[in-house]
Amino acid sequence: MFLNRRKLLTSAAALGAATLLPGFAQAEEESIWDQLARNARKKDVKTDENTFSALQTIDTPEPILSFDTAYSIQLAIAYYQQVVAAGGWEEPTRQTFNLSNGKDGKAVSNLKRHLMLVGDYPQSDRINGNFDGAMDLAVRKFQVRHGIVPTGKIDEPTFYALAVPAEQRLAQLMLNAARVESLAGSLQERYLLVNIPAASIETVQGGMVNSRHNAVVGKIDRQTPLMSSKVHQVKFNPYWTVPKSIIEKDLIRYMNDDPNYLTNFNIRIFDGNGNELPPTAIDWSTNDAVKYTFRQDPGGENSMGHVKIDFYNPYDCYLHDTPAKALFGENQRFHSSGCVRVDGVDTVVNWLLQDNGGWDIDGIHAMFATNENVNVPLTFQMPIHTTYITAWSNRQGTVSFRDDVYGYDAQGKVTFDA
Numbered sequence: 001m002f003l004n005r006r007k008l009l010t011s012a013a014a015l016g017a018a019t020l021l022p023g024f025a026q027a028e029e030e031s032i033w034d035q036l037a038r039n040a041r042k043k044d045v046k047t048d049e050n051t052f053s054a055l056q057t058i059d060t061p062e063p064i065l066s067f068d069t070a071y072s073i074q075l076a077i078a079y080y081q082q083v084v085a086a087g088g089w090e091e092p093t094r095q096t097f098n099l100s101n102g103k104d105g106k107a108v109s110n111l112k113r114h115l116m117l118v119g120d121y122p123q124s125d126r127i128n129g130n131f132d133g134a135m136d137l138a139v140r141k142f143q144v145r146h147g148i149v150p151t152g153k154i155d156e157p158t159f160y161a162l163a164v165p166a167e168q169r170l171a172q173l174m175l176n177a178a179r180v181e182s183l184a185g186s187l188q189e190r191y192l193l194v195n196i197p198a199a200s201i202e203t204v205q206g207g208m209v210n211s212r213h214n215a216v217v218g219k220i221d222r223q224t225p226l227m228s229s230k231v232h233q234v235k236f237n238p239y240w241t242v243p244k245s246i247i248e249k250d251l252i253r254y255m256n257d258d259p260n261y262l263t264n265f266n267i268r269i270f271d272g273n274g275n276e277l278p279p280t281a282i283d284w285s286t287n288d289a290v291k292y293t294f295r296q297d298p299g300g301e302n303s304m305g306h307v308k309i310d311f312y313n314p315y316d317c318y319l320h321d322t323p324a325k326a327l328f329g330e331n332q333r334f335h336s337s338g339c340v341r342v343d344g345v346d347t348v349v350n351w352l353l354q355d356n357g358g359w360d361i362d363g364i365h366a367m368f369a370t371n372e373n374v375n376v377p378l379t380f381q382m383p384i385h386t387t388y389i390t391a392w393s394n395r396q397g398t399v400s401f402r403d404d405v406y407g408y409d410a411q412g413k414v415t416f417d418a
Contacts, residue, residue: 047101047136051150054140060394061208064195065387067184068207072393073177080170080399088166089114092159100153103131111135111154114162115142119397145400147198148331157331161401171409172391172401178414179389191383192231192348194319194340196224197390197402199333201319201342203351210351214328216341223406224338225315226388226416230381234349235308236367236374237298242267243316246337247290255284266297298371306368307349309342311384321345334405340386355380388416 062068083089092114095107108129115121121138139158140150146161154162193202194215201213218224222245242251254261262269262279269277270293282289296302305321319340327335328343342348346364353359356379367374388408393399404410 046133047152050133050137050140050152053137054144054150057141057396057398058144058394058400059212060396060398062394063193063202063204063207063209064198064200064389064392065180065183065193065385066187066204066207068395069392070177070180070184072395072397073173073180073391075397076391076393076399077170077173077177080166080173083117084166084170089117091165092154092162096154096162097159098154099131100151101131101133101136104129108135111162112138115139117166118142118399120145145398147400147402149329164401169391169401173393173399175409175412175414176389176391179387180392182415183385183387186228187385188383190380191385192352194224194384194386195389196226196386197388197405198400201340201348203348205351211344211347213345213348214333214343216322216324216327216333216335218336218338218340219334220405222337224336224340224386225313225317226386227313227315228383228385229311229313231309231311231319231352231384232378232381233310234352234376234378235310236376237306237371238302238304238308238320239298239373240296240303242294242296243337244290247294248287251294252284252287252289255279255289259284262294265301266299268295268297269293270295298373305341305345307345309345309348309352317386319345319348332403352378352382388413 062072090110090113092111093107095105096111099107099111106129108131109127112121112127112135115135115138116123116127120141121135136152139152139154142161143150143152143158146158148155148157148161187204189207190205193204194200194217195202196217199215199217201215203210251261258264259279261267269279269282271277272291277292282292298306300306301323303320303322305323307321309319311318315338317339319342322341324341325343327333327341346361346368349364350359350361353364353376356376388406390402390404390409391400408416
């Protein structure tokens with residue numbers, strides 16, 4: 001039985017508010033020496049170094065989808081079976097929420113035991129209640145393994161991840177082992193991988209990751225489809241034709257909120273004969289707009305940014321750049337209408353064009369700067385897989401988990417219709 005994330009997050013948020021109320025106050029007598037010791041521990045923590053060290057645990061060369069990963073997941077399953085047989089780990093309490101460097105108490109000790117079990121904190125026979133530099137590093141390791149921005153603080157998403165029982169983590173690993181094994185046999189020497197639950201992209205060559213990228217993928221109600229296909233074309237500085245679904249769900253609302261929206265974002269309106277119309281020609285209080293074509297000019301404000309990456313599919317799904325780059329730094333990157341936005345897209349384009357000749361990263365940047373619409377068919381059509389993997393492991397034993405955003409884990413799905 002998989003936990004309901006929304007219910008748990010709601011209770012966690014309420015918990016955070018409740019701790020501010022007098023009835024939940026945990027006032028304890030503390031000497032000046034305790035305060036000085038806690039402040040000293042805060043100063044000793046090198047947060048940037050801890051973040052770097054935490055990221056190194058997941059930044060290994062194995063792809064999320066490969067035979068190597070399938071083997072590593074089996075090793076993780078064997079370990080988590082032992083953890084479950086031994087009783088798993090304790091649930092976090094209200095005292096766990098908002099723990100961070102410098103805090104002390106029993107909740108810290110309990111958290112250390114949990115992090116020790118999952119490999120983030122070094123094994124020790126003696127556990128104290130100090131949240132020190134080693135504990136800060138352990139929390140950041142836990143966070144990066146769960147796709148959470150590594151702050152070192154038990155924030156809301158970290159609290160949720162801690163609350164998932166060992167039995168559920170084991171079930172995730174077993175389900176995803178079957179998914180990886182079902183796909184690994186069809187992989188080629190080079191491929192592009194989009195893992196939707198992680199909102200991430202890997203370019204893979206010779207069984208090794210060439211580059212990793214954060215992505216923004218489809219919302220729960222506008223999901224990125226799962227499929228295997230081939231990338232066949234790169235479009236520099238594309239025009240963007242607004243899909244009918246976005247006209248209905250978003251564009252009409254935007255124009256009612258701000259009549260200058262189309263003008264501000266360089267979106268032109270065309271009738272069935274190709275004639276351009278002014279925004280005032282449309283009755284925005286109705287759905288009249290769906291009868292027209294809305295096309296955004298190339299440039300910095302274009303919703304696809306400076307490049308679009310086309311692959312064969314019946315869903316009008318593609319990879320692309322974006323002007324909204326701040327979204328790549330979020331924990332939950334499920335904001336698109338089904339297409340996939342790519343952080344560091346210039347690196348992906350450079351890799352895709354390696355067989356075309358005459359392209360390098362400087363040439364790609366120069367093409368971006370022209371705002372000229374140019375289509376480049378790929379000499380080698382790159383295999384691409386959009387997948388759904390919520391648990392995996394690497395060679396050094398680091399086990400990563402992600403939320404079941406589309407509910408496929410809850411359904412027990414192993415294979416997906418292309």
